[in-house]
Amino acid sequence: MIAINKHIFTVIIFFFSLIIHSQVNNSVLANGNWFKFSVDTTGVFKIDKTLLQQIGLSTNNLNPKKIHIYGNGGNLLPEFNGDVRYDDLQENAIYIEGEDDNSFDANDFILFYAKGPHSWKVDINTNNVSHKQNVYSDKAYYFITVNDNNGKRIQSAPSVTGSTVTQLTSFNDYIFYEKETTNLFAAGRRWLGEEFSVENQQTFQIPFPNAILNEPLEIKVSAVAVSGLTSSMQVNVNSQELFNLNFGAISSGLTLASDRTNSKSITNSSTVIDVSLNYNNGGNPSARAYLDFIEVSGKKQLIAGGFQFSFRSFEAANTSGIVEYQIQNSQNIFQIWEVSDPTNVSNIANESSSSSSTIFSFKANGGDLKEYIVVHQNDFYIPEAVSNARVENQNLHALKDINYLLITSNEFVEQAQRIANYHIENSGLTAKVVILDEIYNEFSSGSKDITGIRDFIKHIYETNSTDDAKLKYVCFFGDASYDYKDRILANNNIVPVYLSDESYNLASSFVTDDFFGMLEDSEGTMSSSHSIDVATGRIPVSTQQQATDVVDKILRDYNLDSFGDWRNTVTLLADDIDANSDISIQPGVEIIADDIKVNKPVFNINKIYADAYVQQNSSGGERYPTVKAAITTAIETGTLVFDYFGHGGEDGFAQERFLDIPQVKGFDNENTLPLFITVTCEFSRFDNPTRTSAGEFVFWNTTGGAASMITTTRDVYISV
Incomplete structure (x- = not known):
């Protein structure tokens, strides 16, 4: 039997914010001293002197009236671009015990309402509810700062007068x-x-x-x-x-x-x-x-006990007129807050007519779903101090007129900057390396929500001052994983990728960076009708050495020393026919070859069609040794494009294995790096840290392979 403690649960409700989609030009993080901490649920949290010291905020001569808390909660950001969301960190109304003497003393503390990572969606028309697990993080983050201005405080809610149509108990x-x-x-x-x-x-x-x-x-x-x-x-x-x-x-x-x-x-x-x-x-x-x-x-x-709890009423939401809430055991109530707008919490006054009554009552207008919380004087959640709680000043909202973004982690900034510098100096692009944590801070309230990355890219896309300054390219510099929350050993989710909800059908499941490039207000849900507004690519490296080696390779490919007549060759590789469903493979490749001949006659076409070679039987099954040799020769002699159409997987090409990982790792074509294209199944899957794909080895090979790939990461199929 499994006993479940109440603190495991998130008992919250998702309210649609009334915030309009605005364009903020400067982040609040641009100035001042900032510190970050985390919460793991929704409710009232307490910050005392000890926690402030843990996160690095000195309480010496601290005037509590000058304390500000910012944060947007940890619920999943809406993927649809047209939905409303906060554009920067919002200040939250808070309560501070003992601030009137302008000194943060040993017994003083801060109370504030925080939204945790998980949420509920409520349909008041049907009274149906469904929870929404945050797939990216089990923590939400808030930020605290002190400046010369008084902070935002919880105010008294305006009283509601008039006759009630119903009493709610x-x-x-x-x-x-x-x-x-x-x-x-x-x-x-x-x-x-x-x-x-x-x-x-x-x-x-x-x-x-x-x-x-x-x-x-x-x-x-x-x-x-x-x-x-x-x-x-x-x-x-x-x-x-x-x-x-x-x-x-x-x-x-x-x-x-x-x-x-x-x-x-x-x-x-x-x-x-x-x-x-x-x-x-x-x-x-x-x-x-x-x-x-x-x-x-x-x-x-509605009974107040020895713990805090949130409440709301479907009956009130479906009632026209004034309702009255009656909560028993008022002696257990420190305060009651309305938290429908989490950033503008208000304090509800007890309207009970008798001072001796044990009923806490108040009136509210019906007609919509309001959220309240009973605050108990001895039951508060405690935030968690995070490592590197100090947040350096940053201002991504002020960036504009960038053609090429490179998004990475702190450890890969130097190598990403090498790529940026090349394009600044040689491609006429305005390039900028941006650290992922800074994006999270400004665009997803510190949470590792990948929609915040997309929202940042959209912000840059919409803030250009001229057409030439428009964002065109985004590079994700770092590996990704199917595990957003670091549950597996040796996880390498450095720059996360978009994963589909589908997890049990390998043809419908997908992994893509296209999500980050669909930026119109009517896009964002990965509909097949949506189009990509900026080009996205990824350098899937997980170590400093890999990063250095791959950047060396990419820059070497740009070098004039790598130019030669090999760049006039296009190699087309086609699988053989093992089943009726394969009959379109070779004709499909022939169509590509004919198109090149007509439209790009300057190119020489090198055809490697497996069915034109002799198949041999071996102890391991049927093999094409001459196809295998022809592939290696094509790569090492040099070909501008190497394109494969056929069966494959994470270990290589085809049932006959005419390309495998040992072969890929042995490619020696340091100065003849092709564009490597695959139309096959999961040859270049990069989001499984426990298994390295053949495509990854093609990209990581320090003596050859490829420096650029248009490749496949999941099962694919053709329709004829």
Whole structure:
């Protein structure tokens, strides 16, 4: 049995901000002394003298009235470009105990409301709720500074007068349980939790304090199974059989798992919800299933206990007129805040008519969903001091008129700058190297949300003063990983890449940097109808030595010493026909060859068509040794373009293995580096730190290979 502590959960709601999409020209981080800290949930946090000292902010002669806290919370940024979002860090209204004497004393402290990384989406028309796990980070970040101006403080909410149409003594609440420990196929964003194989039955205890008994309780469960036979998972709640998740059989092919989600309402009978999951493998002992998440939503009584809690009311949201909230045990209430706008928190006054009453009551206008939090005087979350808490002044918002961005980490700045310098001096481009952490600070409130990277690129794209100064190119200088949160050993997620939600179908799953180049307001969701506004590329290196070697190689390729008649040759490599689906491969390559002859007759075409060579049988299977030799000769003699169309994978080309990793690592063509193009499956997958692909070795080869590639990173297929 797994007991779940309340602090594991994020009990929050996602509200759409009313902030308009504005263009900020200077960041607040441009001036002053700044310090960063993290939070891992949503609620009221306390900062005391000890924490200030831990992050490096001296409390000597500190006037607390001059303290400011900035941050936008940790919820996922909207991917759709047209959705509203904050353009820079926002100041948050805070409460400081003991600031009136202008001295931060030992017993003084700061209270503020923080939005954690995970969120909820609520449809008040249907009363349906669904949580949104932050796929990039389990932390949100806030920034603190001290300057000559008084900081923003929590103000009293305006009172609401008039007759009430209803009194509210209960509220709607929701909670989720989700562990992210396993990515089944090292692809996509979907991470799963507990495995059901040897242990096919597991129970999860979910606290739901002050739940109203005999009221409906909605339970949603999502799970995934991998089995060649049909299987099922029985879901029981509080000893009541609720429903089954019925998984389909997985046959050989591109779909590798079956995922199912179901929900149902029951009559609640407890303040601790026992969710029991029993996996039936259908007679397949090698079958396994994984829990994705559990959601619980229902109604609770408005009773203040010994802990803080958030509340809201669907009834109020659907009511025209004034409603009155009544919270029991007012002696346990330090304050109640409205936090619908997290940056402009307001304090709610107790409007109870009797000083001896134990009811905290207040009025509010109905018609929309408002969020409140009961603040208990002894239950606060504590922020976490982060390493390198001091934030140096930065001002990416002031950048403009840049043609070429290179985005990288601190460790690769020197090598990225070499590329930038070359293009400044030789290509007539305005190039700028930008550190990833600075982008996060200004465009995603310190969180490693890749949409913040896209928003920064969009900002640069829209701030040019002339057409010639328009952003054209973006280079991501650093390796990436399918693991955004560093859960796997030896992870190398240096400059993250966009991963698809699809994680169980290798043809539908994808990894791409195109997301960062789709910058129109109507784009951002990776729709096939969207177009790329700036060219994006990546230098996938993970060590200083790799970075140096690859930049040496790229600059060598630009050198005049590498020029020669080999640059008039284009090599076209075609796989043989092993199945009916392959019949279009060679004709497709022929179309390319004919097009080059007609439109670029200056080029010599070197054709390597596997079916034109003799196939030999070996102990390892069918092979084409002469094709293998022809490939090496073409690369080392020199060819401007090397293009392959056919079957392949992370280990090389074709079923007959006429290009493999040892061969790639042995290429010796230091001064004849081609543009290497592949139309094959995952030859150059770069986002799996536990396995190096053949394409990566082509790029990393210090004595040859290629300095530029247009290549494939996932399974692909053709339609004829």
